[in-house]
Amino acid sequence: ELLDYNKNHVAVTASDDGAATSLPRHIMLTLVIIGPALLVALAVPNIAVIFSLMGSTSTAFLCYIMPAAMFLKLDADADADGEASTITASKKLYVRSFAIAGVIMALLGTFFVIVGLIENKVEE
Secondary structure, eight states, rough: TTTTTTTTEEEEEESTTEEOOOOOHHHHHHHHHHHHHHHHHHOSSSSHHHHHHHEEEHHIIIIIIIHHHHHHHHHHHHEEETTOOSSSHHHHHHHHHHHHHHHHHHHHHHHHHHHHHHHHHHHO
């Protein structure tokens, strides 16, 4: 069963073997994920800072990097299955350039958000 209850295990993971995650591991992973988020929430007085940083990175990731990565992964899966690739080398280069441009935009966006935050601190 997918959610077979056992006091030593929390839930079935998405791993290939279907093994359940142990309770100590579940607690550790929860603390690793929630802990830094709590520290950031306590340290940053203005939520606009978080929105700016998240927007500068996640937008580029979702709009440029992920589509290119999925496109290349689908092509690689087709090659692995023995199917002939319908994508030319020049198209693959274009897609990789698209992903690299997304990384550059994410880095630049994050840089300018941080510079803006520093400039606002200096003015105060």
